[in-house]
Amino acid sequence: MRERVARDRARNAATRGRGSHGRQPRAGVRKADLFPRWGGCCYCDGPAEHIDHVTPLSKGGRDVLSNAVPACADCNLSKAALTLAEWARTFQERP
Numbered sequence: 001m002r003e004r005v006a007r008d009r010a011r012n013a014a015t016r017g018r019g020s021h022g023r024q025p026r027a028g029v030r031k032a033d034l035f036p037r038w039g040g041c042c043y044c045d046g047p048a049e050h051i052d053h054v055t056p057l058s059k060g061g062r063d064v065l066s067n068a069v070p071a072c073a074d075c076n077l078s079k080a081a082l083t084l085a086e087w088a089r090t091f092q093e094r095p
């Protein structure tokens with residue numbers, strides 16, 4: 001059984017230091033880097049709570065500072081996965 005122990009130890013050493021399933025930690029925009037550049041929500045001046053991606057990630061936007069703005073929860077949840085142009089259109093439809 002000595003071989004089996006050695007094999008298990010080698011496998012543990014190979015996966016040590018990585019997250020679950022061997023995934024790398026998500027690199028991307030952090031609130032600490034983004035929020036100090038702005039006074040609050042970039043859309044309504046409310047409290048900055050979320051990171052909004054101007055071009056949504058689902059539409060090919062990148063998770064980088066140049067594509068990220070702080071947004072309050074209301075604005076971010078309202079904009080959701082829309083582009084700015086698509087979001088603006090939803091305002092015009094309101095009475």
Ligand SMILES: [Zn+2]
Nearest residue numbers: 041044072075
């Ligand atoms: Zn807002």
